[in-house]
Amino acid sequence: MMIQSLIRCRALNAFVLTVALVGCGAHTPVAQDYQPSIAQEGKDVVWIPTPTDLAERLLKAAQVTEKDLVYDLGAGDGKIAILAAKQFKATAVGVEYNPDMAEYARKNAQRAGVADKVTIITGDIFKEDFSKATVVTLYLLPGLNIKLRPTLLAMKPGTRIVSNTFTMGLWSADQTIETESGHLGYLWIVPANVEGYWSISGLPDLGHATGTLVIRQQYQELNGTLQMPAGRVEQPIKGLMRGNEMTFHYRDANGTTRTVTGKIENGAFKGYLMHDPSIQISGRKTS
Numbered sequence: 215m216m217i218q219s220l221i222r223c224r225a226l227n228a229f230v231l232t233v234a235l236v237g238c239g240a241h242t243p244v245a246q247d248y249q250p251s252i253a254q255e256g257k258d259v260v261w262i263p264t265p266t267d268l269a270e271r272l273l274k275a276a277q278v279t280e281k282d283l284v285y286d287l288g289a290g291d292g293k294i295a296i297l298a299a300k301q302f303k304a305t306a307v308g309v310e311y312n313p314d315m316a317e318y319a320r321k322n323a324q325r326a327g328v329a330d331k332v333t334i335i336t337g338d339i340f341k342e343d344f345s346k347a348t349v350v351t352l353y354l355l356p357g358l359n360i361k362l363r364p365t366l367l368a369m370k371p372g373t374r375i376v377s378n379t380f381t382m383g384l385w386s387a388d389q390t391i392e393t394e395s396g397h398l399g400y401l402w403i404v405p406a407n408v409e410g411y412w413s414i415s416g417l418p419d420l421g422h423a424t425g426t427l428v429i430r431q432q433y434q435e436l437n438g439t440l441q442m443p444a445g446r447v448e449q450p451i452k453g454l455m456r457g458n459e460m461t462f463h464y465r466d467a468n469g470t471t472r473t474v475t476g477k478i479e480n481g482a483f484k485g486y487l488m489h490d491p492s493i494q495i496s497g498r499k500t501s
């Protein structure tokens with residue numbers, strides 16, 4: 215907190231936090247009345263708590279409710295897990311490598327009256343299984359976010375991930391959050407994997423025929439083609455995933471850009487044309 219309030223420039227802020235967050239792996243000795251200190255070393259990253267305003271905004275952006283299971287990876291003093299339980303009524307789990315810090319977080323959860331909703335695991339974020347989480351919160355480092363990225367992308371589509379300050383490399387955020395105090399955070403929604411060939415029907419251009427949608431996917435971004443039945447030119451498509459929701463644009467026979475939007479459920483697509491929701495579009499993955 216002290217470090218952050220001294221720094222105004224956001225770029226410098228991210229740089230200084232990067233330098234400050236890189237720990238050298240040493241371990242704080244066990245103390246009876248343990249009191250952590252800001253920027254103390256951690257296994258892969260030092261401890262700096264997320265500012266409360268940003269923590270609230272991140273959990274709000276992730277639309278956390280009592281139905282959620284929130285995992286904070288690198289839980290520190292338990293601040294995020296406690297906030298998720300107390301203010302957003304979620305069940306929360308914090309994973310913290312430093313056993314003293316983990317115990318300190320457990321005591322904080324007790325003091326906050328949410329020990330029944332908050333579990334603090336003493337463990338390594340790269341070894342613990344957090345696949346059941348519906349929301350994951352991070353305040354790590356860019357390199358650690360990228361190391362976690364394959365695991366995060368393999369989570370259930372629709373899982374929300376929020377990060378204080380640091381991004382996820384080529385996986386661009388679905389939303390950027392900026393607090394009035396100038397802190398930055400990011401939200402990602404795990405996209406369903408739709409890459410491949412789809413047979414698609416219902417588009418007015420196709421009549422009663424079936425077209426082929428060829429989708430190339432990079433994270434949540436879609437590119438590809440809509441192949442029409444014989445005699446029609448293949449159309450490029452562009453689209454976006456938001457969890458299980460798929461939206462794509464193509465040009466109809468008159469050259470007008472049309473938008474199709476809908477949901478993936480059990481490997482099938484059910485949607486409609488944006489300008490006329492009575493026109494139902496359906497799709498099925500063929501390979």
Ligand SMILES: C[S@@+](CC[C@H](N)C(=O)[O-])C[C@H]1O[C@@H](n2cnc3c(N)ncnc32)[C@H](O)[C@@H]1O
Nearest residue numbers: 256257258259262263264288290311338339353
């Ligand atoms: C920057 S702090 C963030 C604390 C908390 N998530 C927050 O936002 O307020 C990072 C925390 O991760 C812990 N940590 C570092 N490497 C870890 C690892 N491999 N597994 C679990 N915790 C780790 C550190 O001890 C530290 O408490």
